[in-house]
Amino acid sequence: MKVNLIYFAWVRERIGKTEEEMELPKSVVTVGDLLSHLKGLGEEYETALQFPDVIRVAINQEHVEHDEAIAGAREIGIFPPMTGG
Amino acid sequence: MSVPSPTIRVQAHDFDLQAEVDALSGGRMDIGAIVSFVGLCRSEQGGLSALELEHYPGMAETEMKRIADLAIERFSLMGATAIHRYGRIEPGQNIVLVIAAAPHRQAAFDGANFIMDYLKTSAPFWKKEHAADGTAGEWIEAKGIDDKAKDKWG
Numbered sequence: 001m002k003v004n005l006i007y008f009a010w011v012r013e014r015i016g017k018t019e020e021e022m023e024l025p026k027s028v029v030t031v032g033d034l035l036s037h038l039k040g041l042g043e044e045y046e047t048a049l050q051f052p053d054v055i056r057v058a059i060n061q062e063h064v065e066h067d068e069a070i071a072g073a074r075e076i077g078i079f080p081p082m083t084g085g
Numbered sequence: 086m087s088v089p090s091p092t093i094r095v096q097a098h099d100f101d102l103q104a105e106v107d108a109l110s111g112g113r114m115d116i117g118a119i120v121s122f123v124g125l126c127r128s129e130q131g132g133l134s135a136l137e138l139e140h141y142p143g144m145a146e147t148e149m150k151r152i153a154d155l156a157i158e159r160f161s162l163m164g165a166t167a168i169h170r171y172g173r174i175e176p177g178q179n180i181v182l183v184i185a186a187a188p189h190r191q192a193a194f195d196g197a198n199f200i201m202d203y204l205k206t207s208a209p210f211w212k213k214e215h216a217a218d219g220t221a222g223e224w225i226e227a228k229g230i231d232d233k234a235k236d237k238w239g
Contacts, residue, residue, distance in 0.1 A: 006141070008141055008211060009139055010211075010224045058141070058209070061144035062147075063148075077209070079209065080224065081226075082206060082207065082209055082211060082227065083205075083226070084138070084169060084181070084204060084205060084209070085124055085181050085201060085204050085205035085208070085210070085231075
């Protein structure tokens, strides 16, 4: 499946991209699978996602846990814990 | 009575506290309490020249509305406003405004408090510090104390 990945804050800076479209292999089923897959794409992804536990993910602009399936996702946001307010 | 719809805005420019309070309460005779909270940028003892606020456009508004709707339902608020700024914000300038209106003070205090606690941990905003010496500093780290503040609401 093809998804649009959007990165924010230090995840964006470390990966060096604001967003990208990506074709995902069938083996990527959950959010956790996606983060593992991205980590293997190069040093910048490895640096950005080296501590996946702290990474927050939103599918179609709604927060999801790492065990959530990504089926049906058009847009997946990947970012650090939020620090607004 | 229908459930009120909150006023939600994400904007680069400043907000006017009194104008927003007036917009919420104007012409109404049934509101007995309004609590407003304004979050400002601190100078951190002169070490900070500005904060850079990044947000997830679309999701930020959606998440703020979801949080305000929860507060309206939970505390039977008569109205709520949440405005969050983005971009470069200097010490002394406003970052965020939350207003809660209710018949009595406790619901208004609780409603504003609830919205802020959830907004800090769930609304997609990130702060980066710019140091007074001109260097781009670090992204601010999320604080465990903010998660605890949210968790108290169950």
